[in-house]
Amino acid sequence: MTTHSSSAAPVARSTGRPLKRAFAGRVRWWTYAFLIASVFMSAFPLYWMFVVSTNDSAAVSQMPPTVLPGGNFFALAEQVFTTVPFVQSLVNSFIVAGSIALAQMVLCTLAGFAFAKLQFRGRDPLFIVVLITMMVPTQLAVIPLYMIMSNLDWIDSLQALIVPGMASAFGIFWMRQHLASVLNNELMQAARIDGCSTWQIYWRIAFPLVRSAAFVLGLLAFVTAWNDFLWPLIVIQSPENYTVQLAIKALQRQYFVDYGLAMSGSFLATIPLLILFIFVGRKMVAGVMDGAFKG
Amino acid sequence: MVLSAPPRSTPPRSASARRLTKSAAPKPRRRIRSASRMDAFAPYMYIAPFFALFAVFGLFPTVFTFYVALFDWNPIGGQTFIGFENFVTLYGDERFWNAMRNTFSIWILSTVPQLLLALFLAQLLNNVRLKFANLFRMTMLVPYITSVVATTIVFASLFGRDYGLINSFLNLFGIESIDFAANTFASHVMVSTMVLWRWFGYNTLIYLAALQAIPKDVYEAAAIDGAGGFKQFIFVTIPSLRPVIIFTVIVSTIGGLQIFTEPLLLSSPGLTGGAGRQFQTLSLFMYEQGFGDFKFGYGSAIGVTLFALIVVFSLINYLLSRRITSDE
Numbered sequence: 001m002t003t004h005s006s007s008a009a010p011v012a013r014s015t016g017r018p019l020k021r022a023f024a025g026r027v028r029w030w031t032y033a034f035l036i037a038s039v040f041m042s043a044f045p046l047y048w049m050f051v052v053s054t055n056d057s058a059a060v061s062q063m064p065p066t067v068l069p070g071g072n073f074f075a076l077a078e079q080v081f082t083t084v085p086f087v088q089s090l091v092n093s094f095i096v097a098g099s100i101a102l103a104q105m106v107l108c109t110l111a112g113f114a115f116a117k118l119q120f121r122g123r124d125p126l127f128i129v130v131l132i133t134m135m136v137p138t139q140l141a142v143i144p145l146y147m148i149m150s151n152l153d154w155i156d157s158l159q160a161l162i163v164p165g166m167a168s169a170f171g172i173f174w175m176r177q178h179l180a181s182v183l184n185n186e187l188m189q190a191a192r193i194d195g196c197s198t199w200q201i202y203w204r205i206a207f208p209l210v211r212s213a214a215f216v217l218g219l220l221a222f223v224t225a226w227n228d229f230l231w232p233l234i235v236i237q238s239p240e241n242y243t244v245q246l247a248i249k250a251l252q253r254q255y256f257v258d259y260g261l262a263m264s265g266s267f268l269a270t271i272p273l274l275i276l277f278i279f280v281g282r283k284m285v286a287g288v289m290d291g292a293f294k295g
Numbered sequence: 296m297v298l299s300a301p302p303r304s305t306p307p308r309s310a311s312a313r314r315l316t317k318s319a320a321p322k323p324r325r326r327i328r329s330a331s332r333m334d335a336f337a338p339y340m341y342i343a344p345f346f347a348l349f350a351v352f353g354l355f356p357t358v359f360t361f362y363v364a365l366f367d368w369n370p371i372g373g374q375t376f377i378g379f380e381n382f383v384t385l386y387g388d389e390r391f392w393n394a395m396r397n398t399f400s401i402w403i404l405s406t407v408p409q410l411l412l413a414l415f416l417a418q419l420l421n422n423v424r425l426k427f428a429n430l431f432r433m434t435m436l437v438p439y440i441t442s443v444v445a446t447t448i449v450f451a452s453l454f455g456r457d458y459g460l461i462n463s464f465l466n467l468f469g470i471e472s473i474d475f476a477a478n479t480f481a482s483h484v485m486v487s488t489m490v491l492w493r494w495f496g497y498n499t500l501i502y503l504a505a506l507q508a509i510p511k512d513v514y515e516a517a518a519i520d521g522a523g524g525f526k527q528f529i530f531v532t533i534p535s536l537r538p539v540i541i542f543t544v545i546v547s548t549i550g551g552l553q554i555f556t557e558p559l560l561l562s563s564p565g566l567t568g569g570a571g572r573q574f575q576t577l578s579l580f581m582y583e584q585g586f587g588d589f590k591f592g593y594g595s596a597i598g599v600t601l602f603a604l605i606v607v608f609s610l611i612n613y614l615l616s617r618r619i620t621s622d623e
Contacts (some may be wrong), residue, residue, distance in 0.1 A: 141356035
């Protein structure tokens with residue numbers, strides 16, 4: 001598939017230098033061609049979303065359709081804001097995704113700290129239980145979950161979206177790995193000698209050390225919650241409690257007919273995440289590569 | 296997997312050290328005792344929130360699904376115990392088998408090309424001399440932050456019958472426009488494309504991380520033995536990636552069998568996945584029965600079946616991938 005290593009090795013041998021690192025070979029032009037194609041593939045649908053949300057429907061339904069942005073952005077955006085309570089839905093999504101992200105950062109770090117650095121009976125079996133729960137597809141239990149929410153009287157409320165997502169097995173696993181490698185036992189002993197309680201060790205020493213890993217976890221949780229659809233669709237009823245995804249759904253009248261409005265809503269709902277991504281994209285890439293194991 | 300290596304041996308040492316410092320610390324006795332009692336209890340307090348939340352919102356609903364499936368359960372009308380009747384009806388229901396076929400077709404069409412593409416791109420990215428490496432990695436993750444709802448709406452437009460960009464493109468080559476939503480296979484291709492688009496970059500990064508973890512001397516040894524690039528890929532890369540490949544296949548299976556949002560939005564305002572149910576998946580069928588027709592029992596029977604399928608397929612994947620890629 002790649003020819004780097006086979007070409008790099010003989011060259012290194014003939015010059016008498018030690019063998020080069022296997023994947024530091026010459027980069028062929030077609031490597032860039034394929035990668036640029038993949039960038040195009042990733043970015044084009046978003047660009048198209050932008051094109052449609054800045055044109056009137058005539059421009060995108062002519063033959064051939066325009067592929068350039070137009071000047072209709074504000075007209076469509078205004079229509080989005082008047083058709084559904086879009087601002088409210090953005091606020092709701094921020095509340096839901098923000099609370100989940102914060103809660104996961106705290107609760108998963110706390111549990112990860114216990115599993116990584118504290119001694120207690122049943123620790124290892126309990127950790128295995130945590131790992132097993134990662135494999136349980138809980139999405140299939142939405143009907144009983146709906147009944148629970150109904151009994152709690154939480155139907156059509158934001159806490160029905162927040163509370164079930166406040167802790168995650170993946171988050172615990174992720175934070176445990178980081179704490180285990182970063183927090184050394186000498187530091188913990190020193191803190192204990194100074195009279196720190198376990199809580200103080202967690203809050204003053206452990207958490208600051210893994211702040212950036214916890215931040216990545218928070219980001220992933222935020223993005224997941226922001227984009228969640230099935231559960232909000234089931235549990236939220238009134239438009240003032242819509243998350244932004246439900247607001248887009250409400251804009252989508254009929255399939256294949258006038259998607260300008262829905263596209264504009266989708267674009268407006270994606271902007272906050274795109275802005276976030278510009279600042280923290282590198283961190284997220286590192287997080288995905290580093291965590292590797294996430295469903 | 297990569298991360299867990301270094302700290303393995305440390306916890307026992309900390310335990311003994313802790314006991315030591317406890318007894319040696321020159322502090323007032325009462326304070327130590329209360330503090331240590333708190334500390335003995337602390338770990339359980341720290342892990343309790345997860346277990347409590349999981350018990351209430353994860354485990355209980357999952358177990359309860361099996362129970363509800365044994366009832367004719369209407370949220371307004373009440374419930375009657377009917378044993379396995381829901382399952383008997385379900386397995387004789389043509390709509391169920393239709394949804395099953397659709398789900399598997401979409402799952403295979405989205406997973407196989409996606410993982411092959413991810414493997415290929417990861418291989419391209421795995422070169423320290425590559426320029427703009429960060430830019431490539433970052434753009435690949437952009438689809439992942441785009442919601443499924445937004446993704447579906449964009450792709451529905453791109454795949455549009457009359458004015459869709461893809462059909463306009465096909466027309467350039469004299470190919471007739473395809474009504475993607477109306478045709479069973481074409482609609483599966485459309486849904487699979489959406490899934491592929493959202494996840495290929497994510498999987499690429501996972502594979503890339505695994506590729507970077509392969510020790511370079513393995514390749515050097517293979518090169519000295521005369522293995523070319525392709526042979527190295529087959530005999531070094533693939534076996535080394537085995538655990539990660541198994542992982543991504545299992546995750547894609549769990550996700551693929553639960554595809555829901557795309558067919559729902561495409562069949563909007565209905566829940567049937569097209570006029571002829573041509574792209575209704577099992578998850579959408581469950582939603583239609585549970586929250587469209589308010590048959591909670593029947594819907595739960597679908598949920599239980601889906602659950603069993605996911606468990607079985609995860610196991611099969613695991614065993615198969617182990618057999619196929621094992622290097623003897």
